Amino acid sequence: MEFSAPVLNYTLLSPMLILLGGALIGVLVEAFMSKALRPITQLSVTLGSLVLALFQVWKIRNEQSTGAAMGSVVIDGPAVLLQASILIISIISVFLIADTEQFTALAASLPGSEEERHALQTGNQVTEVYPLTLFAVAGMLLFPVSNDLITLFVALEMLSLPLYLMAGLSRRRRLASQESALKYFLLGAFSSAFFLFGAAFLYGYSASITFAGIRNAVVGGGGNDVFLLIGIAFLSVGLLFKVGAVPFHAWSPDVYQGAPTPVTAFMAAATKVAAFGAMLRIYYTSFANAQWSWTPMLTIIAIITMVFGSLVAIAQRDVKRMLAYSSIAHAGFLLTGVIALNKPGLEASIFYLFAYGVATVGGFAIVTLVRDSAGEVTDLNRWKGLGKRSPWVATAFAGFLLSFAGIPLTSGFIGKFSIFSAAYESGAKSVVIAGVLSSVIAAFFYIRVIVLMFFTDPVEDGTGVEIPSSLTSITVIFSIIVTIALGVYPAPVLNFISTLATFIR
Amino acid sequence: MTTSNSLVYLIALPLLGAAILLLAGRRADKWGHILGTVMSGSSFAVGLYQLSQMLGRSNEARPVTQKLFEWISVGSFKVDAALLLDQLSICFVLLITGVGTLIHVYSISYMSHDHDRRRFFAYLNLFIAAMLLLVLGNSYLNLYVGWEGVGLASYLLIGFWNQKPAYATASKKAFVMNRIGDMGLSFAIMIAFATVGTVSFEGIKEHVHHTSTGALTAIGIMLLVAATGKSAQFPLQAWLGDAMAGPTPVSALIHAATMVTAGVYLITRSNFIFDAAPTAQLLVVIIGAITLLFGALIGTAKDDIKKALAASTMSQIGYMILGAGLGPVGYAFAIMHLLTHGFFKAGMFLGAGSVMHGMNDEVNMRKYGALRKFMPITFATFGLGYLAILGVPPFAGFYSKDMIIETAFNSGGTKGIILGSVTLLGAGITAFYMTRVMILTFTGKSRWDEEAHPHESPLLMWLPMAVLAIGSVSSGFLLSRGDALVNWLAPLFQEHGEHSELLKPIVVSGLALAMVAIGVAIAFLKYSRQEVASVAPEDVSVFTKIARQDLMQDRFNEAVFMRPGQQLTQVLVKTDEAVIDGAVRGVGHMAMGSGSLLRGVQSGFVRSYAALILVGAVLLIAAIWVVTN
Secondary structure, three states: OOOOOOOEOHHHHHHHHHHHHHHHHHHHHHHHOOOOOHHHHHHHHHHHHHHHHHHHHHHOOOOOEOOOEOOOEOEOHHHHHHHHHHHHHHHHHHHHHOOHHHEOOOOOOOOOOHHHHHHHHOOOOOOOHHHHHHHHHHHHHHHHHEOEHHHHHHHHHHHHHHHHHHHOOEOOOHHHHHHHHHHHHHHHHHHHHHHHHHHHHHHHHHOOOEHHHHHHHHHHOOOOHHHHHHHHHHHHHHHHHHHOOOOOOOHHHHHHHHOOHHHHHHHHHHHHHHHHHHHHHHHHOOOHHHHHHHHHHHHHHHHHHHHHHHHHHHOOOEHHHHHHHHHHHHHHHHHHHHHHOOHHHHHHHHHHHHHHHHHHHHHHHHHHHEEEOOEEOOEHHHHOOHHHHOHHHHHHHHHHHHHHHOOOOOHHHHHHHHHHHHHHHOOOHHHHHHHHHHHHHHHHHHHHHHHHHHHOOOOOOOOEEOOOOHHHHHHHHHHHHHHHHHHHOOHHHHHHHHHHOOOOO | OEEOOOHHHHHHHHHHHHHHHHHHHHHHOOOHHHHHHHHHHHHHHHHHHHHHHHHOOOHHHOOEEEEEEEEEEEOOEEEEEEEEEOHHHHHHHHHHHHHHHHHHHHHHHHOOOOOOHHHHHHHHHHHHHHHHHHHHEOEHHHHHHHHHHHHHHHHHHHHHHOOOHHHHHHHHHHHHHHHHHHHHHHHHHHHHHHHHOOOEHHHHHHHHHHOOHHHHHHHHHHHHHHHHHHOOOOOOOOHHHHHHHOOHHHHHHHHHHOHHHHHHHHHHHOHHHHHOOHHHHHHHHHHHHHHHHHHHHHHHHOOEHHHHHHHHHHHHHHHHHHHHHOOHHHHHHHHHHHHHHHHHHHHHHHHHHHHHHHOOOOOEHHHOOOOOOOOHHHHHHHHHHHHHHHOOOOOHHHHHHHHHHHHHHOOOHHHHHHHHHHHHHHHHHHHHHHHHHHHHHHOOOOOOOOOOOOOOOOHHHHHHHHHHHHHHHHHHHHHHHHHHHHHHHHHHOOOOOOOOOOOOHHHHHHHHHHHHHHHHHHHHHHHHOOOOOOOOOOOOOHHHHHHHOHHHHHHHHHHHHHHHHHHHHHHHHHHHHHHHHHHHHHHHHHHOOOOOHHHHHHHHHHHHHHHHHHHHHHHHHHHHHHHHO
């Protein structure tokens, strides 16, 4: 038996390799560096790797190749756009993660134990969150560029496992944080099982694990359709779980609320880009010719996701849970881009993902700022009158909310508008109508928060706004500028996306 | 079409002013108000320049456009951010910047004691810029941006004194009611895009003939909903009275001359849609007629001078909406009334501000009286506005309002008689409540509070009032001389056939003046011949009581909008508690220290989530199964 060494195109893989290298350095730093130097070193290594990776992505922006890793990884226009979006979102999320106040001093200790208190008192803050972030980002970069089912699954686990851990790192309300992490892990494992089951069925159908092979089998026909259908359905369960579509959404409000807010921001924004990226690729390439079978299924899921997310968000009294349900609703809006199955749909989805991701990080960045003596205040009732106490912070938050609501002159409007019109062009009218109606419902609860901040009197209960650290300010300012700029003058970005957004098969 | 590169300055100048004033912060306190006024004034100058250019061109070449940039380009759908200045928008541009600048000047003095005056001027500039964008956008989408912009600026201005709770509530109400209207506009845009495939005025106008009447009616009705929200028309009128809580110059600018007339602009601008959708056009007339009487009746019972004027605005805009609903023959008269109303109502609001300025911010007219002697200039300018709104010849309102009444009568059949009578009746009631305002404020005995020391306002305040008074006197005559405005606007509207002439103009004028005389006479008998109580009497007829409560509009809103909304929310909250929170309550319990982490996890919450996933997976399979078999 002969083995031939795999041929790897290191240039095309470099963004992921840089991140993995950075993560390994991070692990070493965590193990060997003194506690005083650790945080700043970790932050530099993490940011450095992310920026370098972004630079590499920019350099390969015009590449088109399926041969990066023996056919397992495909680099094309959408891949570059999605990877760049993930990296930009990760960079601004890392600025939030740099706030160590949010994280437990010693994640391995029992909540409330002597060790934990000791670690906190001696300032022995562990910073394993940085390498975990890098591992997760590397997985996210791999997810939308995977070109076969095995790589796709490996990427899924690679991005998920660090996230499970990161969800449990909150310093305050640690039990809730750990519970949410455990829930996320158990349910994630459960959905991964579905995913693998679906992958097995697809292999059974097409005798191939590559996307191209599955596509050829679908185009050629003649296989056992039952295998294909079960395969698509179960694979979708795994993907829909990651994007938080109803009824696979149940984890997200708990995890969004329980996880440390910077992690929530990262998770909500970057995971969504990665998961939708992977979903777009597999649906637009492998399953495109089996459209008749999955369109009704995804249409139903999209409609209930939009309607459910929007309706339940109205009833929320906790800002993080509200944003969680809002993100569920947005998953529904984004599914319309998958259903559209045309080039405008792909372009609109990529634009939407980037715009939504940046606004989400910005929104959660504001959440980290509103505090009282015991930490973040997420009870919406205590956000009353924020506009009077901190007009700039409240205005920025209002900007993000307006973008989520899809009000003109914000990126959210352009995103919603383009994704709905793409779906409309492709004939998916029912989903567009449901989308517009639930946008109206959704606009109600976003605007309710704005009314709460600006038109009600503040309550005197010690809720205040932290002076943002310079890193948090960068995140907020960057996010708001992007959100407004993409709403006022989106043409360059839309054109840039348009020139690149074609999947190679 | 002619292009121009200078249109953008109309908007850019006030926008720049707002940006500088907001970003410079306290450093700009000393000169902020001057900068704001200059920016608004320069925009007016650009408007005059554009008008002079326009006058030099032939009818067809008058509209000019300027493409700013490609805004949205998605698939086959393209929208440019582009401006359009034609015969209709130039009227609005000059009204907005002209009256706007006068109000800037007035505010320098009116707000001089407010330590946030700079911020106030920033908001005023922002408002001017947004309002200009509204009337200059070349598509419904661009208009929508301005539409939301004026909304934002008006909340900021109404709520300017938001340290007072009542004021904050008022701006909230305006906010919510306007959202309903805005929703109408966004639906109209979506329907237009779905059926016509474009959202620019030009594009829709071209395609209007091969679009189904049903779609056009739907678009028209949605536009009407939008107009009722912004222009405080029935049934979305309730916010206007409460919005009077804002500073008085704001009321003069936003709630008399400019923003509230946006609905009239929208309908006139969409003339090609309404002309092709008779049902929607009929609804416009009905809404106008209802509001016209509604506002006038509310006006009869208000003791708060600003609320009385607000009710009057509502009623006068009812006239304009009604005029615009009468089709090609009415558009120009609606716009003419809008322009004359811009002068006399803004002038009267500034007059009210001047009175309040002299009376320690007292707004209750029952505590005024005999102010004529102490505020002669205010009395004179307010009085000229009063004569104009009544429609006494040769003041401005005579020309514009009579034309609407006449057109209403001549719109044919029973409809014409009903509409004509309503407008006549409205004119009579207007005369009654405006005379009441005059008598209570300026004549009779003084009923002041002890600490009141009425005095005339300073130059910077009375000068704008005087300029507006000149407009109240002359604008009607100038605009209607030789049908100037009608001919000016004619190229934009469809030709209209000759209408049956039910009543001759002279008869209409006679009837209107008779109604006005009756209204004035009743007011004299009721308020001038008798003592006016300084506290509103309680033993009044049930009609007065209802009118005082704004004809039950709040109760109506409560029953129709608020309660069902609240109930829906409550149901959702309950569902949330029972179904969703049930599964999550573990988190909350732990937060309170019950420490039941393990129990919380093991008692099946994750299992129930997992079960949900399982059910979902089964449903997916089922869905695919159903489709494929």
